[in-house]
Amino acid sequence: MTNLGCRRRVIIAGGSVGGLFLGNLLVKSGWQVDIFERASDALVERGAGIAGHAELEPVLKTILGPEAELDRIDVEQRFAFDRTGRVVARHTYPQYLTSWNVLFGRIQKAFPASSYHSGIEVLDVVQGEGDATVSLSDGRRLSADLVVGADGVRSRIRAKLAPEVIPRYAQYVAWRGIIDDPSKLDPDLVELFSFCFPQGGQLIGYPLLGRDGQGGHRRYNFLWYYRVPAGRDLDDLLTDADGRRHEYAIPPPSIRQEHIEAFRKTAQKRLPPQFCDAVMCANRFMIQPIYDVQSERIVFGRIALIGDAAFVARPHVGIGVLKAALDAMSLTQCLDRNASISDALACYQSERLRPGLDAVQFGRYLGAFIERGLDGPTSDPELGLTYDFILRESARLPRASMASVGNIPNLVH
Ligand SMILES: Cc1cc2nc3c(=O)[nH]c(=O)nc-3n(C[C@H](O)[C@H](O)[C@H](O)COP(=O)(O)OP(=O)(O)OC[C@H]3O[C@@H](n4cnc5c(N)ncnc54)[C@H](O)[C@@H]3O)c2cc1C
Incomplete structure (x- = not known):
């Protein structure tokens, strides 16, 4: 097993937007960061349009600098x-x-290339006493103070730690x-x-x-x-x-x-x-x-989940990238504020579990008429899905008044 330097070290499984937001933020906070990304091809070619949000700006400015702006089209x-x-x-x-290639290209360029290891899959993770150890597809085993699963909807890390959470x-x-x-x-x-x-x-x-x-x-x-x-x-x-x-x-x-x-x-x-x-x-x-992916926990000892590995909300809410960024920001700030990593992870879970659950519930609600096979959103008036409502509430963070599960009509089919 390879040993580590004296700086606090994090290993991130998954080098898409979630892994890169977190990797960049933790480098700025003085952590030794390694990102392992399974794909060996250029992730920048994935995806298409992304709805931007004002809430993303503080994260981008922290990573790219206060003057940074993404190429964008205003509507x-x-x-x-x-x-x-x-x-x-x-x-x-x-x-x-904006677009996937613009956003991904910027945050990838900001991250130290020597710490981004593409074509290497995280195969397993094991909790230790005050650390966690990953097994990699190149045969190495590496330990770190913190391991983060940013490995998307089919997260291997989540499957190991919470096998009951299955994408639906x-x-x-x-x-x-x-x-x-x-x-x-x-x-x-x-x-x-x-x-x-x-x-x-x-x-x-x-x-x-x-x-x-x-x-x-x-x-x-x-x-x-x-x-x-x-x-x-x-x-x-x-x-x-x-x-x-x-x-x-x-x-x-x-x-x-x-x-x-x-x-x-x-x-x-x-x-x-x-x-x-x-x-x-x-x-x-x-x-x-x-x-839909709905987790009950996003912290397991020295291992945390962020982005789609933690929760996948249907794209009607249009906030997958934003949610990954806010998860990364919250985890970084909790680590900055707390001397103990365990306290920091408890802080992260308490900040990000509820917004993740809300986003999943709200995405389910906005897509309930399609899932049920109704002709259109207004076919079941009890759903309250008017065209005005859908225009107003799609592709943005669910507002507190909207997101609370108690306010959403029963989705049981
Ligand atoms: C149809 C559709 C439209 C969408 N539109 C929008 C939109 O307009 N706006 C928006 O904000 N979001 C949108 N999203 C959601 C958005 O794409 C995701 O929320 C976002 O990509 C999540 O980022 P992530 O880094 O958590 O996960 P991902 O982007 O899924 O990345 C996970 C990464 O982990 C890697 N990986 C997986 N397993 C391993 C392993 N074992 N070891 C190492 N690496 C591994 C994968 O190769 C991948 O690169 C959309 C999604 C869909 C399906």
Whole structure:
């Protein structure tokens, strides 16, 4: 087993946004940090548009400096369209949109490259007396004062420590489409953060920065939450032409052409013209099954969970990146404030358990009509999911008044 220097040391499993937020913050606090990331390819190529939030700014400024700003597109209003393309709701909510590659690229660049170990998987973690030890796929075993699972929805660390927490499929997927050249789309649509509610689902679309941030020409992307019950239909959708069943997401080149054609036919039947054009013009698709992950604990001795490893809230709340950042900030501040790591971890759990639970519950609520197979959000008035409500409350931190589980109609199906 390799020994450690005298600085406090943390090992982070997972080098996506959560791992990098935390890694950067702890380096600034004087910790010796090592991030192990299973993927060996460039994570910067993952993902598409990300809804920005004012609450993310303090974390970014701590990491990137007080003047730092992400390339962004500002949007002032949200619109909802009906099947004919007529506006049925609007809501003023100034917000910015950025992209995965811009955000990830910035926080990865800020982190010391020599401490970021890609292509190495954390295979196991074991608690010690006042430390924890990881086993790595390159054969090493390393101990640290603190081990953090930032290893996403299928967290191996969580599976070891809390095997009862199992991701729960929400009975629908997100079909994401990217339009690299939106010049053929309705120019108004391309500027808007907009919604529509095709039978049995929900679609949101918004502008996306060019591949090189502001330097590139603007793109457009949409997410269509599309009901696909677990079982044969889902298995078929996630199986590529070589017969391989993809588990968590099926990437663009692997989606079978027949599924893209069927998806486009459904778009012609169910979507307003401007969104139908977007589906027809999309040059890249990705399909991600939607899951809920709800943990009862996020601290286990000298091991903590952050980001999607701790909680996965459906993307209707649009705060996955923000939640990972706030988890990282809370853990860092608790470690700064408390001399004892155990006290710091207790502080972290008490700060971040409730917001995680609230986000999961609120995401379930916003997507309940799709999960239940209702025609639209207003089909069951008892849910209280009006178009105005959805426009107002999507893609933002659940407000305290909204998030409290007691205020949300019963979701038992
Ligand atoms: C359809 C969809 C749309 C979304 N839209 C938005 C949005 O608009 N805004 C937003 O904020 N969020 C959005 N999200 C959520 C967001 O992508 C996640 O919340 C965010 O990526 C969580 O970051 P993370 O670092 O916790 O986990 P992840 O990004 O999942 O990263 C986990 C990392 O751990 C690595 N890993 C896994 N196991 C191991 C191991 N054993 N050892 C080493 N490494 C390991 C993985 O390779 C991966 O890189 C969306 C999600 C979906 C599905």
